[in-house]
Amino acid sequence: METARIDNLCILYQSSDFLVVNKHWDIRIDSKMWYENLTVQSQLKHWFPELVDPDTYYGFRFCHQLDFSTSGALCIAFSKLAAAKAYRCFRDRLVTKVYLALVVKTLNHLRQRWLSWQEVFTVEIQLLKYSCSL
Numbered sequence: 816m817e818t819a820r821i822d823n824l825c826i827l828y829q830s831s832d833f834l835v836v837n838k839h840w841d842i843r844i845d846s847k848m849w850y851e852n853l854t855v856q857s858q859l860k861h862w863f864p865e866l867v868d869p870d871t872y873y874g875f876r877f878c879h880q881l882d883f884s885t886s887g888a889l890c891i892a893f894s895k896l897a898a899a900k901a902y903r904c905f906r907d908r909l910v911t912k913v914y915l916a917l918v919v920k921t922l923n924h925l926r927q928r929w930l931s932w933q934e935v936f937t938v939e940i941q942l943l944k945y946s947c948s949l
Contacts (some may be wrong), residue, residue: 824858827888832897833878834863840886847875855889866893879905 817823819839828835838844838855845856856873859866867874877889878901894896904910
């Protein structure tokens with residue numbers, strides 16, 4: 816994955832109710848701090864200025880959170896109704912988050928083991944299943 820920039824937001828899914836983006840690692844979702852120039856919030860404002868919602872604190876309705884260092888699917892709702900339905904899906908555990916980490920670690924230099932680390936984060940958004948369909 817490339818270095819995070821304002822113009823490299825990857826759209827995974829878009830409908831009239833939701834947008835799902837691939838959040839880059841080591842980037843905050845939102846911030847009101849003047850020194851935080853690059854966030855998912857600022858990327859969304861760059862790509863979708865018409866979708867900024869002045870009724871929300873950050874301009875967008877983020878349906879869930881991902882840690883700063885975590886990459887993966889991030890869901891944004893376009894309305895209060897969509898956000899409420901997504902919230903219920905997360906609350907009722909109808910959305911499955913899957914973390915996959917493959918790690919082989921050297922215990923000491925004498926063992927001559929190789930070191931490799933890879934983390935893949937995926938989120939399966941199931942907003943249209945069960946009672947969450949809009």
